[in-house]
Amino acid sequence: MNTATPSQTVLSVNKAMSRRLLSDRIFQKVMTAGGISVIVAVSAIFFYLASVVVPLFMPPGVENRSQYALPGPKDQATLAFTGEEQREIGVRVSAEGVFTFFRFDSGELVSEARVPVPAGVRVTSADLGERRSYGQGFGLSDGRVILVKQRFDVSFPNDQRTITPGLEYPVGEAPVVVDAQGRAIVNLGVQITDDGSTIVAQTDDGRLLLSAVSVTTNMMTGEKQSEVQQSEIGSPPAGIRKLIIESKQRELYVLFGDRGLARYDLSNKEQPRLLETVDLVPAGEKVTAITMLSGGFSIILGTDQGRLAQWFLVRTEGANFALRKIREFKPMPAEVTAIAPEFFRKGFIVGDAKGHLGSYYATSQRLLFTEKLSDQPLVVLGVPPRGNGYLALDAAGRVYSAAVDNHYPEVSFHSLWEKVWYESYEEPDYVWQSSAANSDFEPKFSLAPLTYGTIKAATYAMLISVPLAILGAIFTAYFMTPRMRTLVKPTIEVMEALPTVVLGFLAGLWLAPLVENNLAGVLLCIVLLPVSMVAAAYVWHLLPASVTGRIPAGWEAALLMPVLVGVVWLIFQIGHPIEAAFFGGDMPHWLSTELGITYEQRNSLVVGIAMGFAVTPTIFSIAEDAIFSVPKALTSGSLALGATPWQTLTGVVLLTASPGIFSAVMIGLGRAVGETMIVLMATGNTAVMDFSMFTGFRTLSANIGVEMPEAGVGETHYRLLFLSALVLFAFTFFVNTVAELVRQRLREKYSSI
Numbered sequence: 001m002n003t004a005t006p007s008q009t010v011l012s013v014n015k016a017m018s019r020r021l022l023s024d025r026i027f028q029k030v031m032t033a034g035g036i037s038v039i040v041a042v043s044a045i046f047f048y049l050a051s052v053v054v055p056l057f058m059p060p061g062v063e064n065r066s067q068y069a070l071p072g073p074k075d076q077a078t079l080a081f082t083g084e085e086q087r088e089i090g091v092r093v094s095a096e097g098v099f100t101f102f103r104f105d106s107g108e109l110v111s112e113a114r115v116p117v118p119a120g121v122r123v124t125s126a127d128l129g130e131r132r133s134y135g136q137g138f139g140l141s142d143g144r145v146i147l148v149k150q151r152f153d154v155s156f157p158n159d160q161r162t163i164t165p166g167l168e169y170p171v172g173e174a175p176v177v178v179d180a181q182g183r184a185i186v187n188l189g190v191q192i193t194d195d196g197s198t199i200v201a202q203t204d205d206g207r208l209l210l211s212a213v214s215v216t217t218n219m220m221t222g223e224k225q226s227e228v229q230q231s232e233i234g235s236p237p238a239g240i241r242k243l244i245i246e247s248k249q250r251e252l253y254v255l256f257g258d259r260g261l262a263r264y265d266l267s268n269k270e271q272p273r274l275l276e277t278v279d280l281v282p283a284g285e286k287v288t289a290i291t292m293l294s295g296g297f298s299i300i301l302g303t304d305q306g307r308l309a310q311w312f313l314v315r316t317e318g319a320n321f322a323l324r325k326i327r328e329f330k331p332m333p334a335e336v337t338a339i340a341p342e343f344f345r346k347g348f349i350v351g352d353a354k355g356h357l358g359s360y361y362a363t364s365q366r367l368l369f370t371e372k373l374s375d376q377p378l379v380v381l382g383v384p385p386r387g388n389g390y391l392a393l394d395a396a397g398r399v400y401s402a403a404v405d406n407h408y409p410e411v412s413f414h415s416l417w418e419k420v421w422y423e424s425y426e427e428p429d430y431v432w433q434s435s436a437a438n439s440d441f442e443p444k445f446s447l448a449p450l451t452y453g454t455i456k457a458a459t460y461a462m463l464i465s466v467p468l469a470i471l472g473a474i475f476t477a478y479f480m481t482p483r484m485r486t487l488v489k490p491t492i493e494v495m496e497a498l499p500t501v502v503l504g505f506l507a508g509l510w511l512a513p514l515v516e517n518n519l520a521g522v523l524l525c526i527v528l529l530p531v532s533m534v535a536a537a538y539v540w541h542l543l544p545a546s547v548t549g550r551i552p553a554g555w556e557a558a559l560l561m562p563v564l565v566g567v568v569w570l571i572f573q574i575g576h577p578i579e580a581a582f583f584g585g586d587m588p589h590w591l592s593t594e595l596g597i598t599y600e601q602r603n604s605l606v607v608g609i610a611m612g613f614a615v616t617p618t619i620f621s622i623a624e625d626a627i628f629s630v631p632k633a634l635t636s637g638s639l640a641l642g643a644t645p646w647q648t649l650t651g652v653v654l655l656t657a658s659p660g661i662f663s664a665v666m667i668g669l670g671r672a673v674g675e676t677m678i679v680l681m682a683t684g685n686t687a688v689m690d691f692s693m694f695t696g697f698r699t700l701s702a703n704i705g706v707e708m709p710e711a712g713v714g715e716t717h718y719r720l721l722f723l724s725a726l727v728l729f730a731f732t733f734f735v736n737t738v739a740e741l742v743r744q745r746l747r748e749k750y751s752s753i
Contacts, residue, residue: 049729052722060359060368061405067373068107070397072100079126081340081382081391082134084152087403089163090382090391091150096123097138099150101165104389104401113167115146118175125188125201130247130296131343132385135170135192137199139185144175145199147192147213170197171213171226178211178230179203189243189252198249198266200233208236212249212269233272237262247296251275258286261299263323278323280311289339293346293362295442297423298326300348300362302336308350310362315426326421329360330367340381346442347409349390351378357392357400361409363420363442368409373400408716416447416723432687432698434707434717445720449687451727453697457611457679458672460604460693464612465672466665469619473661476620477627478649481554489624496617504681507610512602512682515609519587521575522605525568532567536560591694598695600684605693607682611675619668626660627653659746666739670732676701700724 070078076094083090089110092100097115102108117123121140129135134150146169153164170192178185178201187202199211212229233252242255245266252264252272259281265273280287281303289302298312308329313321334354341348346362355374360367376394383390387409392400414420419428423442430452431444472492476485515522540548540556551559583590588599630653638648654661676699679685684696685706704721711718 046726046729049722049726052719053726056408056411056716056719056723058408060409062369062371062402063405064105064403065400066105066107066402067398067400070393070399071102071107071109072112073098074397078380078393079136080128081380081393082131082150083382083384083389083391084163084165085385086161086163087384087386087389089152089165090384090401091165093126093128093136095126097126097146097148099165099167104384104391105403107399107401111165113165115148115167116173117146118142118144124184124204125186127188127190127243129190129192129245130292130294131341131383132294133192133247135190135197137188137190137192139178139188139201140175141184143177143179143182143185143201143203145178145185145188145190145201145211146173146175147171147190147197147199149192170194171215176211176213176226176228178209179207183207187240187243189245191245191247191249193247193249196249198245198269200243200245200252202236202240202243206236208233208240208254210252210266210269210272229269231270231272233264235274237277242290244290244292244299246292253292253299255287255290259283261323276322280309280325281307289336289350291339291341291348293341293348294344295346295423297442298346298362299323300339300341302332302339302350304335306332306334306336306352308332308336308360312423327362327365329365332356332358332370335377337377338379338381340383342383342387343385345387345409347383347387347406349381349383349392351381351392353377355394357381357390359390359404359406359409363422363444364410364412364415366409366412366414368406374398407714408719410443410445410716411720415445418448420444420446430689432703434720435710443716445716446687447700447720447724447727449689450698450700450703450724451731452689453679453687454673454699454701454728454731456604456691456697457607457675457683457699458669460608461611461615461672461675462665462669464608465615465619465668468612469616469664469668470623470661472616473620473624473627473664474649474654475557477624478653479554479645480557481552484555484558489621492617493621495613496621498614500614500675500677501681503610503614504678507606507678507682508602511610512606515603515606516588516599516601518572518575519599520579520583521572524571524575524578528571529564529567532563533560536563588694597692598690600686600694600696602682602684603692603694603696604683607679607696608693610678610682611672614675614678615668615672618671619664622664622667623657623661626657626664629660630656659743662739662743662746666735666743669735673732673735674701674728675699676705680705700728 072092073094076096076098079093079095081090081092083104087104090102090104097117099113101110103110115138121142123138124141125139127137136148138146149168149170151166151168155162176199178199183203183205185201186204189200191198196212196214201209203209210231210233213226215226237254237256237260239257240254244253250267252266254262256262259279260277261280262277263275265275280301286304287301288304291300293300298310300310302308308331310326311323312326314324316322332350332352333356334352336350337353338351339348348360350358350360355376355378356370356372357378358367358370373392374394376396378392379395380393381390387406389401389403419430421428422431422444430446430448432446432449433444476488480488579585579587591597591599634652634656635648638652679699680702685698685702686696687698688695704724708721711721
């Protein structure tokens with residue numbers, strides 16, 4: 001018997017209510033803290049990604065500017081400036097063979113060296129080889145040439161770095177005889193490598209001579225012996241101003257007149273031949289400076305009107321190539337007077353007649369910065385090996401030096417998202433290729449094919465998963481019996497727990513060969529499976545009630561499973577005869593040869609099937625819950641008013657559940673966009689822009705997974721991978737935001753049903 005007094009009962013109720021209110025407040029605080037934590041975490045991810053990416057788009061910094069008098073002999077013209085890797089020592093190369101080594105930032109003299117010019121002979125011409133080779137050549141008045149290379153020895157006495165500059169002679173100190181007639185060399189082009197050197201010289205009587213110097217070293221004594229192969233280039237153009245040998249020593253470029261350029265083939269050193277002659281600029285304009293970029297593919301030229309352009313060889317027909325103007329750069333304020341390329345990258349600096357210095361990068365088509373250094377023309381320029389500084393000489397004999405913080409010149413909106421005409425390519429294209437096996441490589445950092453591949457992967461996955469998941473969810477939630485639903489729904493949800501690496505492994509090693517060997521059957525399945533399901537349903541509808549009545553309502557789908565298995569087996573059986581009859585027994589080969597459609601074994605169709613299998617459970621589970629949660633009162637009221645089950649489904653259930661169904665599709669899309677392992681293992685990972693179902697692709701997420709381990713921390717490649725992650729983050733955030741807005745709109749619209 002309850003003996004509690006009314007006051008005790010009220011007290012007990014108040015205590016219970018207090019505990020409940022306390023629990024509600026704690027739960028509210030926990031949920032609020034959780035929500036804020038999610039916002040903070042997402043914001044932290046965004047700001048971290050942005051902090052890594054932002055330096056890519058910062059302008060170069062120029063600091064430690066200084067100016068000083070020209071080091072070395074004042075009575076000799078300056079051929080070029082170079083420097084060593086640490087940007088501690090600069091080098092002035094005079095046109096008469098004197099090398100002056102000085103402190104880069106102050107001009108203080110370190111040492112001086114002179115090439116051994118024979119007595120009674122003078123230097124009449126000079127030229128630099130590719131910057132990275134540190135090679136120079138000096139033509140003499142007696143028809144000989146001296147080849148020399150700069151050398152920088154690094155030692156650490158008392159744990160202090162000491163750089164000792166000097167000279168070495170790759171073919172020996174004795175000059176190489178180029179002209180047996182002993183005529184003075186007035187124009188010179190050289191290219192020096194460890195495997196051999198090439199010299200092209202114009203004599204004062206107008207002859208153009210070619211010499212190929214190969215060096216063999218005695219392994220026992222270290223003695224070097226050189227062998228010279230010589231020939232003459234017939235009918236050289238008049239008015240030669242510059243000779244340029246590309247770095248592989250297979251071609252010669254001759255600048256003549258105001259705007260002419262002749263290209264010669266030097267592959268056969270005994271029989272050089274003229275390949276083509278082009279006009280570099282329109283009539284009335286004059287080329288005032290010309291150089292070759294690192295790698296030996298591109299020519300950069302400047303004109304008397306300040307214009308700058310890049311030319312390189314483009315394949316025309318078969319194995320034939322022709323020079324083409326590829327791009328122009330933002331012009332300088334005045335006539336271009338000097339151009340100096342970087343040692344390893346595709347950058348270069350330009351000086352003009354009004355003392356301006358501009359820094360450019362070819363691939364990204366960027367003007368990095370311009371500075372006015374002097375009121376006098378800049379006549380000689382130089383860049384240290386790392387491209388992190390400059391040396392500039394004006395006509396008054398003043399040298400200007402500075403350190404340049406220029407780590408990411410390759411990056412621009414143009415290079416990331418637009419077509420770029422890369423060296424050795426036949427036309428502009430979207431290309432991602434972050435590394436190569438040689439040092440002549442031009443980095444290709446277009447994010448367009450990766451973004452395209454991400455969208456392509458998500459599209460094919462959604463084309464397969466959305467119909468299966470949504471229609472399956474409708475049938476499971478609305479038509480299926482409760483008992484069968486308790487079997488089907490958990491089974492499909494268990495599929496979601498399968499590791500994607502397993503799915504990718506199966507897709508790459510089992511599904512891809514299966515699709516290739518049964519391509520006709522697979523394509524027929526896409527068309528005939530839906531038709532067979534409708535046909536089976538129609539046949540079931542025609543069966544007498546005595547037969548259909550034996551199957552409980554809602555279990556009809558179980559009978560469809562053996563029908564589908566049988567249809568798939570039958571289609572695969574007739575697929576091979578169809579291929580043999582119409583496609584020569586090999587449909588992938590027929591597509592390639594007859595229709596020009598490339599077929600790759602690991603392609604978008606395979607990825608669509610595998611990713612569709614992975615995404616379907618996510619969409620199905622959420623959509624089924626949304627449909628099943630529609631109040632029974634709504635469906636019962638609709639049926640009571642005379643609507644058929646199908647009318648109730650389309651007019652009431654789907655409209656009410658539409659916010660949940662839309663959320664399911666968007667969550668599935670987010671899963672497809674961010675998928676990594678399936679696309680990594682089941683595609684060829686080729687960064688191409690082709691929407692064909694028979695070709696592969698590379699996605700942003702897969703690219704990050706593949707290349708992040710090999711990316712150097714802080715390098716352009718590393719930061720661009722973070723930019724890929726930021727693009728993926730922004731895309732997902734945008735899609736989810738739009739999805740939430742649409743879901744809220746749908747909820748408000750159909751909440752009154």
